[in-house]
Amino acid sequence: MNSLFSNEKLPPPPGIPIPGAVAAETAIPNPILIPKLEPFDGWLSSHRPEQQREEEESEQSQSQEANFSNGSIDIDLNLLCEQTPEDPNLLSEFNRISQLFCTAFSSTAAQNDGMASGLQQHLGLPDPDSRAIVAVPEEGRSSSMAVATTGRRRCKELVRVTDIGGPEHRQFRDVVRRTRMVYDSLRVLASVEDERRMDARRGRGDLRASAVMRSCGLWLNRDKRIVGAIPGVCIGDVFLYRMELCVVGLHGQPQAGIDYLPASMSSNGEPIATSVIVSGGYEDDVDEGDVIIYSGHGGQDKHSKQVFHQKLEGGNLAMERSMHYGIEVRVIRGVRYEGAASATGKLYVYDGLYRILECWFDVGKSGFGVYKYKLCRIDGQAKMGTLVLxxxxxxxxxxxxxxxxxxxxxxxxxxxxxxxxxxxxxxxxxxxxxxxxxxxxxxxxxxxxxxxxxxxxxxxxxxxxxxxxxxxxxxxxxxxxxxxxxxxxxxxxxxxxxxxxxxxxxxxxxxxxxxxxxxxxxxxxxxxxxxxxxxxxxxxxxxxxxxxxxxxxxxxxxxxxxxxxxxxxxxxxxxxxxxxxxxxxxxxxxxxxxxxxxxxxxxxxxxxxxxxxxxxxxxxxxxxxxxxxxxxxxxxxxxxxxxxxxxxxxxxxxxxxxxxxxxxxxxxxxxxx
CATH class of the missing domain: 2.170.270.10 (SET domain)
Structure with missing residues (x-):
């Protein structure tokens, strides 16, 4: 399979200071690197890890939801985990249409048919010589498709879906629709089991439902790391739970705010961000709709208050590299909504694709160094779902x-x-x-x-x-x-x-x-x-x-x-x-x-x-x-x-x-x- 990145190690762009040097000058202890977690996320916040290495951050956080459950679903849901999906129409159809996955930034492909440069010009993305995403040969596609049926580890293959026509869009939409229906059905059944419990111990139906589906290989978009829009997910779609984002592949982190391809999984050791969740709970975030000033992760305490300097690593480096390569990110907003069924009282709304235009290191409101990113919404998309709300x-x-x-x-x-x-x-x-x-x-x-x-x-x-x-x-x-x-x-x-x-x-x-x-x-x-x-x-x-x-x-x-x-x-x-x-x-x-x-x-x-x-x-x-x-x-x-x-x-x-x-x-x- 072709390399995902060029072998050339790109230096950090000029103008971005190295946070390690700043920390040394101010004699502040090195910060503990943790994912940028959702603020005030109830039960999940009390179970977040204290320290995660960048190489393990992606896969560990994806497996946490299986361990979050406070018990089992008594109505045979434990047995359901051992079953394999018998309906061939759901994933087989999804895998068949997945042959439409292709490159958008490979300069070699652009020289051959001009497709990459045309799409790039349409989206208004910079850096036409970027090699962050390359074409995938047929043998590579067939091997990666097997990952979709296991629902386990996410593949390192970084791709974009292009040339989706009306019939293909409807088929993808139906796959997502049926997958979400199974998730909701399992979650509702789990709620009934909680109602039957005589003790005060209550589980999280959303976590248990996602764990069952993951064990049965029903999580979508695990075979490839998709850049840009997820096929079958429309702008304005609403999700009641974070784990549902993982089930459909819109955001692969159950708790971290930045989802990215880790450096350990790329050939040249550079991470790439694919999606972010904006909840407005961080003191240095600014959300103006079409323009977002998004603060990086690391250095926060359990109350989301900055207590250390941040470093340009993990999700922070992934955001900077996505800016350098001109790779857009998906933006999901977490908003408070009266009557929301989730434990946090939040809804998660998919608001479309944004470009990362700027990255800088600044002193935050708490007096510590914070990485900030300016995200601008790409023109020509449907109205933001949060604006409709x-x-x-x-x-x-x-x-x-x-x-x-x-x-x-x-x-x-x-x-x-x-x-x-x-x-x-x-x-x-x-x-x-x-x-x-x-x-x-x-x-x-x-x-x-x-x-x-x-x-x-x-x-x-x-x-x-x-x-x-x-x-x-x-x-x-x-x-x-x-x-x-x-x-x-x-x-x-x-x-x-x-x-x-x-x-x-x-x-x-x-x-x-x-x-x-x-x-x-x-x-x-x-x-x-x-x-x-x-x-x-x-x-x-x-x-x-x-x-x-x-x-x-x-x-x-x-x-x-x-x-x-x-x-x-x-x-x-x-x-x-x-x-x-x-x-x-x-x-x-x-x-x-x-x-x-x-x-x-x-x-x-x-x-x-x-x-x-x-x-x-x-x-x-x-x-x-x-x-x-x-x-x-x-x-x-x-x-x-x-x-x-x-x-x-x-x-x-x-x-x-x-x-x-x-x-x-x-x-x-x-x-x-």
């Missing part, structure tokens, strides 16, 4: 704070929902959603309630518990955790109803409580009308019901004689099977088949009465699933259509459903948009 926060506080002339209604539900549903159109004069009556709950015919008869409910006093009557109806387990997150998709869910003795706050009363996220119907050039949320919607969380007026088959046939404006529930694809699917980890996994329901033979008329769900657009890779639920009657033929998030959906990102196959007679999707 701020805009959504302003709209939540004041719905008329942005473009009030385009806000057609503050609440199209006319206060029938728990929270208002905003109507926004800055494209044309269309205001069709105001022409319909808003329907909060599905309108079932009266015979549905009569035929279901008087039901039998649980006799729980302070909420349902494992083994109660309603849990037995659901196959032995309650369908939600304590925070109302769906544990796994099922053919049908029985929630507590009017014949149950449990109180309104029972954990088995989730969807019947109605809308809680502030949704907005907006005009889109791509999808007509669409729906987005002003709040972050967590994976597995309930969104809203898909409502309409229920028609029998005979009624639907009469109505369609004058045109079809019906929704057919039996045509929605079984996306519920994907949520909680652990088949890639456990070869013996069987998707839930109980409780079962007969084929649905009814339609929903939305021509006059509808709710916000009717404006969700169609997608073959949706972020919302349909889950059938019963709570106010027991007629299996007529369930409610409840919508849940399949992934963490950031504010202002469009919600989408898979409406299923087209009708064989009309050729239309079951969509009213």
């Amino acid at each position: 701020k805009e959504a926060l302003m709209l939540r506080r004041d719905p008329l704070s942005s473009k009030p002339m385009y806000c057609l209604s503050l609440d199209i539900s006319n206060r029938t929902e728990n929270v208002g549903v905003r109507l926004f159109n800055d494209i044309d004069r269309n205001y069709d959603p105001l022409r319909y009556d808003y329907l909060v709950k599905t309108n079932f015919p009266q015979f549905v309630f009569h035929q279901s008869g008087r039901g039998t409910g649980c006799d729980c006093v302070d909420g349902c518990v494992e083994g109660c009557f309603c849990a037995i109806k659901n196959g032995g387990d309650l369908p939600y955790n304590q925070t109302g997150i769906l544990l796994k998709g099922k053919p049908l869910i029985f929630e507590c109803g009017p014949f149950c003795s449990c109180p309104p706050h029972c954990r088995n009363r989730v969807t019947q409580k109605g809308l809680k996220n502030r949704l907005e119907v907006f005009r889109s050039r791509e999808t007509g009308w669409g729906v987005r949320s002003l709040d972050l919607i967590q994976a597995g969380a309930f969104i809203c019901e898909y409502t309409g007026v229920v028609l029998t088959r005979e009624q639907a046939e009469l109505l369609t004689m004058n045109g079809d404006s019906l929704i057919y529930p039996n045509r929605f694809t079984d996306r519920w099977t994907e949520w909680g699917d652990l088949s890639m980890i456990d070869s013996n996994y069987v998707r839930p088949s109980y409780p079962s329901i007969p084929p649905l033979d009814f339609a929903m008329d939305v021509s006059r009465m509808r709710n916000v769900a009717c404006y969700m657009s169609h997608s073959t890779t949706p972020n919302v699933l349909v889950q059938f639920v019963l709570y106010d009657h027991n007629n299996l033929m007529f369930p409610h259509l409840m919508l849940f998030a399949m992934e963490n959906i950031p504010p202002m990102r469009e919600l989408s459903l898979d409406y299923g196959v087209a009708d064989e007679w009309t050729g239309k999707l079951s969509i009213c948009n």
Whole structure:
């Protein structure tokens, strides 16, 4: 395999003093080199290492998450670690498309086809003669691909993904989406095990979930060190936990703020930085959005206060070398977010690619020498995710704070929902959603309630518990955790109803409580009308019901004689099977088949009465699933259509459903948009 770097040892650039000399002059003890850790990171901060050699820093920090767990996941997750992934479509497809990995800085390749110089000019990167990244021969690619299936050590091969077309981007996106869904499913199951513990000992579900996936070889982007954008990860994507960044390969350090290829793994002994996390917790950091003054690592105490001079080594040297070679870095911002599910109350938002323009050694606010780096965001990228979060926060506080002339209604539900549903159109004069009556709950015919008869409910006093009557109806387990997150998709869910003795706050009363996220119907050039949320919607969380007026088959046939404006529930694809699917980890996994329901033979008329769900657009890779639920009657033929998030959906990102196959007679999707 070709060398990653040229053999020439490049001297430090002029103007950057050597911190060792500064330390000697001031008679200050040499600092202890530690990774730049996330400030105030709760449990993790108390377990960070006191000293790490630069050569071991990368691999040690990647293996720490396997040892962070305070116990094991009792529901066979320990056994799952011993399984190998049986689904060939996830990693094999990822490895096939990975042949698109290629160089961007090799001067030899640039002389051959001009590709490197063209990309470099497009990104505005300096130093056209840089040899930090070189082409990878086919035999090298095949050997490195094996690392992807082990999920163990990260490879030293430094590459960039280029020439990604629409189909390849969708395939990469689907790989990332399914991987994150497995992670979230494991994390939610771990939370249930913590709830069952009788003692006060609680584990970290995020750490245990990542450890299981790593043991099963499901961590992505381990076969190559990717410079630049990670295929399948979009600007604005939100991650609730640091370990999820490691799982998808966006940032390979579970605690350190600088991720880099260590000098010990490069042929010429020079490290290269690939990504940084900016959390605003360090006294010498300055974050102005497009421009960041990022302070280096080393010399901080446990309170992130500078107590020693820093040295130009480890991640600090990697940042300087990336600046010298003109290699961009990924920037992930850690931001405080009200209602975040993580232990730290933070979200991690991918904000795109930045160039390191300057590096200097300066006296910090605490009086000690600090390395500083000026990062500038590369032009032509999508809007920063953290900026979108701020805009959504302003709209939540004041719905008329942005473009009030385009806000057609503050609440199209006319206060029938728990929270208002905003109507926004800055494209044309269309205001069709105001022409319909808003329907909060599905309108079932009266015979549905009569035929279901008087039901039998649980006799729980302070909420349902494992083994109660309603849990037995659901196959032995309650369908939600304590925070109302769906544990796994099922053919049908029985929630507590009017014949149950449990109180309104029972954990088995989730969807019947109605809308809680502030949704907005907006005009889109791509999808007509669409729906987005002003709040972050967590994976597995309930969104809203898909409502309409229920028609029998005979009624639907009469109505369609004058045109079809019906929704057919039996045509929605079984996306519920994907949520909680652990088949890639456990070869013996069987998707839930109980409780079962007969084929649905009814339609929903939305021509006059509808709710916000009717404006969700169609997608073959949706972020919302349909889950059938019963709570106010027991007629299996007529369930409610409840919508849940399949992934963490950031504010202002469009919600989408898979409406299923087209009708064989009309050729239309079951969509009213």
